[in-house]
Amino acid sequence: MRVTPPGSGVPYTPVMHLSDNLASTVSVADWIRRAPKAVLHDHLDGGLRPATIIELARACGYTGLPTEDPAELAVWFRDAADSGSLERYLETFAHTCAVMQTREALVRVAAECAEDLAADGVVYAEVRYAPEQHLAAGLTLDEVVEAVNEGFREGERRTGGRITVGTLLTGMRHTDRSLEIAELTVAHRDRGVCGFDIAGGEIGNPPSRHLPAFQHLKRNNCHFTIHAGEAVGAESIHEAVQVCGAERIGHGVRITDDIAEDGTLGHLAAYVRDNRIALEVCPTSNLQTGAAKDYGSHPIDRLRRLGFRVTLNTDNRLVSGTTMSEEFQHMADAFGYGPEVFEELTVAAVEAAFLPLPERRRIVDEIVRPGYAALRSA
Numbered sequence: 318m319r320v321t322p323p324g325s326g327v328p329y330t331p332v333m334h335l336s337d338n339l340a341s342t343v344s345v346a347d348w349i350r351r352a353p354k355a356v357l358h359d360h361l362d363g364g365l366r367p368a369t370i371i372e373l374a375r376a377c378g379y380t381g382l383p384t385e386d387p388a389e390l391a392v393w394f395r396d397a398a399d400s401g402s403l404e405r406y407l408e409t410f411a412h413t414c415a416v417m418q419t420r421e422a423l424v425r426v427a428a429e430c431a432e433d434l435a436a437d438g439v440v441y442a443e444v445r446y447a448p449e450q451h452l453a454a455g456l457t458l459d460e461v462v463e464a465v466n467e468g469f470r471e472g473e474r475r476t477g478g479r480i481t482v483g484t485l486l487t488g489m490r491h492t493d494r495s496l497e498i499a500e501l502t503v504a505h506r507d508r509g510v511c512g513f514d515i516a517g518g519e520i521g522n523p524p525s526r527h528l529p530a531f532q533h534l535k536r537n538n539c540h541f542t543i544h545a546g547e548a549v550g551a552e553s554i555h556e557a558v559q560v561c562g563a564e565r566i567g568h569g570v571r572i573t574d575d576i577a578e579d580g581t582l583g584h585l586a587a588y589v590r591d592n593r594i595a596l597e598v599c600p601t602s603n604l605q606t607g608a609a610k611d612y613g614s615h616p617i618d619r620l621r622r623l624g625f626r627v628t629l630n631t632d633n634r635l636v637s638g639t640t641m642s643e644e645f646q647h648m649a650d651a652f653g654y655g656p657e658v659f660e661e662l663t664v665a666a667v668e669a670a671f672l673p674l675p676e677r678r679r680i681v682d683e684i685v686r687p688g689y690a691a692l693r694s695a
C-alpha cells in the first residue's frame with residue numbers, strides 16, 4: 318500500500334508494525350494525521366505556503382525569488398536548506414522575510430499558518446518569529462506583533478477553534494536588539510505572546526551575549542526558550558540553561574556530548590533531564606543542518622529512553638519540507654513508534670507549553686488523551 322501524508326507530495330510505503338490496538342482498516346498515515354499534536358518549535362517565516370510567497374512577492378514588487386512556480390519553489394527551499402550547514406539553511410529566510418513586511422502580509426501568513434497546522438491535526442502551537450525582521454516597509458515592532466496576533470486569531474476562527482496558537486518573539490543572536498524584543502515580549506504578554514526565544518547562527522554568538530534580555534524576562538517572570546546545541550555542542554546548552562536560565566532548549570540534541578556510550582550522564586545532561594527541561598527536537602531540520610546523520614541514528618530515541626523530556630517539532634515546515642505528520646511518520650519508520658509514544662510526546666509538549674498550568678491540564682485531559690483514546694477504538 319502506498320499512501321501520501323499531507324503536505325509531502327512524496328509517496329510513502331508505511332511500515333505496518335504499528336498495530337497497537339488500532340483497527341487494521343486505519344492506515345498509518347491516516348491515524349497519524351488524525352492524532353492530536355502539539356508543536357512548540359515552528360518558525361512563522363519558515364512555514365509559508367509557496368503559492369502565498371509568490372503572490373506576496375508580486376504584490377510588494379520583490380523580484381528575488383528563484384522561481385514563480387509553487388511546486389518548484391517548495392523543492393528549491395528544501396534543497397537549498399539541505400546543505401549540512403546551519404548558516405546556509407538560514408540564508409533561505411531572506412526570501413520569506415522579504416515578502417512579510419506589511420500588516421496585510423503578516424495577517425495572511427499567520428492565519429494560513431494556523432489553518433495549515435490545524436489541518437495537520439495540531440491542536441496547540443507556539444509559533445515564533447523575529448519582529449525585527451519585519452520592519453523594512455515601515456512597520457513598528459508593536460505593529461508587527463499586533464498584525465501577527467490578528468492573523469492567528471483569524472486563523473483560529475477559520476478552523477472553528479480546533480487549534481490554539483501562541484507566539485514566541487525571537488531575538489536574533491547576531492544583532493543587538495534582544496533586550497528590545499524582550500521588552501516587547503513583556504509588553505504583549507497575555508495578549509497572544511507567551512514567551513521569548515533566541516535564534517540565528519549559533520557559531521560565534523553564544524546566548525550569554527544576550528544576558529540583559531534574559532534578565533529583563535526573569536525580572537518580569539516571563540517564559541523563554543533558547544536555540545542551543547544545534548550547531549555548537551554541550552557548552553552552548555550549558556550557557557543557555559545555567560548562565561541565561563532557559564526553561565526549554567530549541568533542538569538541544571548535542572546534549573549527547575555529555576552522555577557516555579553506556580548511557581552515563583554528565584552533570585549538565587543530568588541537570589537537564591532531572592529538571593525536566595524540555596528539548597524541542599526537530600529531526601528533519603537536524604538532518605539538513607548536519608546536526609544528525611539520518612533518522613535512524615537521530616538521538617531523539619536515545620534521549621527519550623534516558624528519560625529526557627523530549628518533544629517532536631517541525632522547526633520550519635517550508636524550509637525543511639515537513640509537517641508534524643511527516644515528523645511522526647519518520648519516527649514511526651525509524652523507531653517503530655506507535656500511538657503510545659506519540660501520545661507521550663504530545664503530552665510532554667503540552668506540559669512544557671508556556672501556558673498557565675490549568676490550561677495545559679485542560680488540553681491534555683480534554684483534547685489529547687480523549688483524541689488518542691478515540692483513535693485506539695476506531
Ligand SMILES: O=c1[nH]cnc2c1ncn2[C@@H]1O[C@H](CO)[C@@H](O)[C@H]1O
Binds near residue numbers: 544
Ligand atoms: O533551526 C534554527 N536555528 C537557528 N535559527 C533558526 C532556525 N530556524 C529558523 N531560524 C531563524 O529564526 C528566525 C526567526 O524565525 C528565522 O528568520 C531564521 O533566521
Ligand SMILES: [Zn+2]
Binds near residue numbers: 360
Ligand atoms: Zn528553530
